[in-house]
Amino acid sequence: MSRWTQAFVPTLKEVPAEAQVVSHVYLLRAGYMRKVAAGIYSFLPLGWRVIKKVEDIIREEMNRAGAQEILMPAAVPAELWQESGRWQKYGPELLRFKDRKQADFLIGPTHEEVVVDMVRRDVKSYRQLPMNLYQVQSKFRDEARPRAGLLRGREFIMKDAYSFDASEADARKSYQAMYDAYTRIFKRCGLSFRAVEADTGNIGGSLSHEFQVLAQSGEDKIVSCTQCDYAANVEQAEIKRPAPPAPPAAPAELAKVHTPGKKGIDDVVAFLGVPAGRMVKTLVFIADGKPVVALVRGDRDVNEVKLRRLLGATEVGLASDAAVTEATGAPVGFAGPRGLKVRTIADLDLQGMTDAVTGTNENDHHFTGFDMHRDAPEVEFADIRLAVEGDPCPRCGSPFERFAGIEVGQVFFLGTKYSEPMGCTFLGEDGQLRPMVMGCYGIGVTRVAASAIEQNNDADGIIWPMALAPYHVQLLTLQAKDADVVAAAERIYGELTAAGIEVLYDDRDERPGTKFKDADLLGIPLRLAIGKKSLADGKVELKPRRAKAAELIPAGDAAGIIAARVRAELAG
Amino acid sequence: MSRWTQAFVPTLKEVPAEAQVVSHVYLLRAGYMRKVAAGIYSFLPLGWRVIKKVEDIIREEMNRAGAQEILMPAAVPAELWQESGRWQKYGPELLRFKDRKQADFLIGPTHEEVVVDMVRRDVKSYRQLPMNLYQVQSKFRDEARPRAGLLRGREFIMKDAYSFDASEADARKSYQAMYDAYTRIFKRCGLSFRAVEADTGNIGGSLSHEFQVLAQSGEDKIVSCTQCDYAANVEQAEIKRPAPPAPPAAPAELAKVHTPGKKGIDDVVAFLGVPAGRMVKTLVFIADGKPVVALVRGDRDVNEVKLRRLLGATEVGLASDAAVTEATGAPVGFAGPRGLKVRTIADLDLQGMTDAVTGTNENDHHFTGFDMHRDAPEVEFADIRLAVEGDPCPRCGSPFERFAGIEVGQVFFLGTKYSEPMGCTFLGEDGQLRPMVMGCYGIGVTRVAASAIEQNNDADGIIWPMALAPYHVQLLTLQAKDADVVAAAERIYGELTAAGIEVLYDDRDERPGTKFKDADLLGIPLRLAIGKKSLADGKVELKPRRAKAAELIPAGDAAGIIAARVRAELAG
Secondary structure (H helix, E strand, O other): OEEEEHHHOOOOOOOOOOOOOOHHHHHHHHHOOEEEEEEEEEEEEEHHHHHHHHHHHHHHHHOOOOOEEOOOOOOHHHHHHHHHHHHHHHHOOOOOEOOOOOEEEEEEEHHHHHHOOOOHHHOOEEOOOOOOEEEEEEOOOOOOOOOOOOEEEEEEEEEEEEEOOOOOOHHHHHHHHHHHHHHHHHHOOOOOOEEEOOOOOOOOEEEEEEEEEEEOOOOOEEEEOOOOOOOOEEOOOOOOOOOOOOOOOOOOOOOOEOOOOOOOOHHHHHOOOEEEOEEEEHHHHHHHHEEEEEEEEOOOOEEEHHHHHHHHHOOEEEOOHHHHHHHHHHOOOOOOOOOOOOOEEEEHHHHHOOOOEEEEEOEEEEEEEOOOHHHOOOOEEEEEEOOOOOOOOOOOOEEEEEEEEEEEEEEEEEEEEOOHHHHHHHOOOOOOOEEEEEEEEEEEEEHHHHHHHHOOOOOOOEEEOOOOOOOOOEEEEEEOOOOOHHHHHHHHHHHHHOOOOEEEEEEEOOOOOHHHHHHHOOOEEEEEEEEEHHHHOEEEEEEEOOOOOEEEHHHHHHHHHHHHHHHHHOOO | OOOOHHOOOOOOOOOOOOOOOOOHHHHHHHHOOEEEEEEEEEHHHHHHHHHHHHHHHHHHHHHHHOOOEOOOOOOEEHHHHHHHHHHOOOOOOOOEOOOOOOOOEEEEEOOHHHHHHHHHOOOOOOHOOOOOEEEEEEEEEOOOEEHHHHEEEOEEEHHHHHHHHEEHHHHHHHHHHHHHHHHHHHHHOOOOEEEOOOOOOOOOEEEEEEEEEOOOOOOOOEEOOOOOEEEEEOOOOOOOOOOOOOOOOOOOOOOOOOOOOOOOOOHHHHHOOOOOHHHEEEEEEEEEOEEEEEEEEOOEOOHHHHHHHHOOOEEEEOOOHHHHHHHHHHOOOOOOOOOOOOEEEEEHHHOOOEEEEEOOOOOOOOEEEEEEEHHOOOOOEEEOOOOOOOOOOOOOOEEEEEEEEEEEEEEEEOOOOOOOOOOOOOOOOOEEEEOOOEEEEEEEHHHHHHHHHOOOOOOOOOOOOOOOOOEEEEEEEOOOOHHHHHHHHHHHOOOOOOOOOEEOOOOOOOOOOHHHHHHHOOOOEEEEEEEEEEEEHEEEEEEOOOOOOOOEEHHHHHHHHHHHHHHHHHOO
C-alpha cells in the first residue's frame, strides 16, 4: 500500500514534548512510531519497513557467515538461569513473573542459557561443531530511565547469536567471523562507526568489542588513537603510563594544614594554590557490600568498571556519606590514604608521586608534602582511572581522541563461562569430554534505525541511507487534479514498481508546500515531483534528499534514471 | 547452510514421552523444535524455516488485501485494558506483571486496545478510512493445560489484524476481504479446511467465522450441512427444530415412582425401560455466581456457550454437588423442573413434550407421565443444546455431518465494541462524529504449521505441502566418499540452488538406510538420491515423498526436471 491516501503516515507539525534527541523527534513527527508507555513503542507501517530492512541486512550477513536462524521463546523458565547463576545476580531490569502454577519465569533479555540447554541436549561430538545459532526477537529490559526513544527503550528488537566451538582457537575464528559480519552489516546500513574494545558487563567473558555509531547524542564515550587503530570504550580503555619519576633529591616534608570547610578538590586547589594534578583524590566505594578506597589524581576520575574487574566484584558504587565517615573517621571531603584500615588502590598515575596534597581523615585538615610511598606504604597500585582525551594510546603512545558513540552491536568471547557450569560438553576427536568454547553476538535492531537518523538528518527531517529507507523514492504530484500530471505520475509509478523500486506515491490533493515538507520530514532518499509546467516541457523534477536543488530530467526516462540511481546506491 | 554436516538437524529415533499427537511427535523427532517448558518451544533451523514460510504467505495475502503491517509492543500498560474492561474480565491465561515502578502491565494476547489507542490519536476523518493494520508477533497465553505441542502452546506466533471503517456496510466489506484473504492463505498452505460460523468468546462482536483444518486430532467439533454450505462450530451451530407436537388426546397422568439409587440418565433408562429421548435431563449451572437450571432431552447435551450468551453472562459452569442440593433440595441425580425456585431454561426440543420422565427434587424418586407445560409452567424455552450428527441444518433442513477441526484462524466482526468505549471516533462526510466500525482477524502461525502435519503424514514422518516445506528438495548421496557420486551431487546442488530451488543436501557419510529414514521423517517433498550404480547409467533417483517408488531420471536433466516440478507445485 504505497499511495499516501491509502497509507497510515500520520506526520506531525509539532515536536512532541516527550522527545529530546533528534531520532526520537523525527520518528514521532514522521509517523514512524508512537509511544505506548515509557520506553515502549508501536511501529507504524513506514517505521516497520525500516526495521525490516535492518533485519534483512542482518539476516543476509549472518547467513553468509554460516550462522543458522532459529527462534527461542521469550518466556524462559527460571531453572535455566539458576543453573548459570544469573537468576540470582541480575538486577531489576529483568522482567520476572510467575505462571499460573506459581513457577518462576523470566522474559529473556539474552538467551545464553536457553541456547546452551538446547545445544547440550543435541550436540555431542566435535563433528557437529562449529555451530552458530541466531535469532531476531523482541526483548524487554526494564530500564530505570528509558529515554531517547529507540536509543534506550524497554521493549526493543535484538538480533542475538551464539557460537559453539571445539577449541579456543576455533572460537577465536568464530569471533572474528562475527566481527567481520558486523562490519559488513553496519557498512551496508550506511553508518559511520568504530569497533572498540569493551567491557563484558552482565554477559561475561574475556574479550569484547562494541560497534559504536559516532554521534553526539551517544551515551557511550569512546577514545581512539590518533595514529594506530586502537579504540575502546572509556570504561575499557587502557592508558600507556610513563615510568614513575625518580625520587626527588630533597623530599618535601609532610605537614598538616588547616583547611576549614574546604571539602572538594576545587576548594582545596583554590585555597592552597596547588594544581589539581598534585592532589590525591580519595574516594570510598562499596564493592559487594564491603568498603574499598580508590585514589586518583585530582584531575582524573575513577573508572568503576576497571575497579569492579580488579576486585572481581559484582557491584561497585560510591559509598554513602555515613559509610565514608565510618571508613575514614572524618566527614566527607577530608579522606586521605594515610592510616586507613581499608583496602586502598591507587591509580598508576600516583606511582612515585611526591609533594602532593590529600586529606587527613580529620575534619578541616589536609596534608601537604605528601609522598605516596613514604606516607601510604600499604597502598596497592593498578590501572583504575578513566581515559581522557590526550592520554597516550597503550599500543603506540600517540594521543587519544574522544568521541560520543551509540552502541549498536557487541561481540563477546565467552570461553566456557556458560558451557562449563551448565555441562555443555562434547566428545573431542581424541575421545575426551570437554566444554564447548562459546561466543555471543548482539545487535540492537531498533537502535540501528535510530542511530542512522542521529547521523543523517537536517533541520527539515531525516535523510535515510538508501538501504534503510522505507521507500527508495517519494513520488508526488504538484497538481493532484490535473489529468496530465496524474497520468504521468501513474505511468512512472507503474514503471518504477515494475522495476522493483519501492515508491511512496503522495497522491494527496494538498498544496506542493505541504507535500515537500512531509517529504523532507520522511527522509526518503529520492523525491520525484510531477508538475504541470515542467511536464509541458516533457520534464519532471528529481531531488535527492541530500541535495540543495532539484534537477529536471526527461519524463520519459525518469523511471530508468531513478532505478539506476537506486541500484547504484544500494550496491554501495 | 543447507549441507547436513554443517546444519543443526538433530533427528531422534525414539518418540519423546511427552508427545501424543502426530505433529508434536514429528516436530520433535525431525529436529524442528525442542521443548523449553510446558507449552513453550524453541524452533530449530528447519522448524523456523517452516514458520517463516507460513508468515510469508500470510504477509503476501494480507498486503494484497490492502492491509498494512505494523508492530505493536508485547508489553501493554494496564490502563488501556482498564478502558476496554478486559483487565477486569480476563482470566488467568493473561500474563500480568508489574514493572519496576509497580505499574501494572500485561503481555498482550491480542491487541485491540493498543491498536484502537493508536488509531484514535491519529485518525480523525472518514478520508483516512478504511484502514487495516496487522502484525506478526509472539504471544503468550498461560493455558491451564498446554498440550499437543504447537496445537495448544503457551507461547506461540500469531498474525493479528484490525480493520477500521466508517460504516457498518464498509466494515462488512472489510470482513469479507479478510475472509477471502484467509481462504487464499490456507489454500496456499496446502490445507484442507472449512470456514465455519463461530462464537465470539473473549474477543466479542456480533459475527465470527473460524477457519478449521479438518483433522482427527482437532479439539474443536464442527458440523456442516450435507447439502448446503452451512457449517459451524458445534458451540455455535443452530438447529432447525420441527414444530412442537400437538397435545395428546389423553394426557398421561403425573406419577411419582421409587427409583432407589438411580442417579444417572442411563440408570433410570435401564430401570424404568424408557428411551433416553423421553427423559428431561436437569442440570444446575452457576452463571456469574448465580444458579440457573438447564433442561435438555436425556440423549442431548447442554451447549454452555449458547447458555452463556442467552444469559448475557461472563462465565458459566456446572454447579458443585453442594450447590445442586442447595438449588434443588435433593442429592445430585434427582433434580427436575417441577417446583424449582431457580430460573429454568429448557431446550426447544422439550416444547410440547408429554409423558416424560424426570427428577422430583426428592431423593430416590422420579416422575413419570411428566408434561412440560402442565407440570413446569414457569420454564422458559430457548436453543441451548449442542448440535449432533444428523441434526437438521438451520438453512435447508438437511442433516449435519460432524468433523473434528483445528482452528487456525478466526475473523470477528466487532462493530463498535471497542471503538465506542474507547472513543475511537471520526468525523464523517456529513460532519458528524461517529465511532469507527471494526473487525479483527487472527491466524495462529505456529498452529498452521502443526496442522499441516496433522493432515499430511504417514508412519515414517511428515509429508510437507511444497509451500511450507523447509526445503523443496532433499539431495543425498548413497556413497558419500565416491568421487563421481560427490561430483554429480555437487553439480546438481549448484544447479538447483542457482535456479532458486531450496535444497537440503545430506552429505553425511552414513548408510543409505539412515539417510532415507531421516528424509522420510523430515518430509521434504522431493528426494533426489545419487548412487554409484544408477549414475553409471547416467541416472539419478527422484522420489516424491508421497510416492511409493522412486523413478530414474537423467542425471544431466535432474535440476531442470526438479525445478519445473517445484514451480508447478508452488503455483498450485
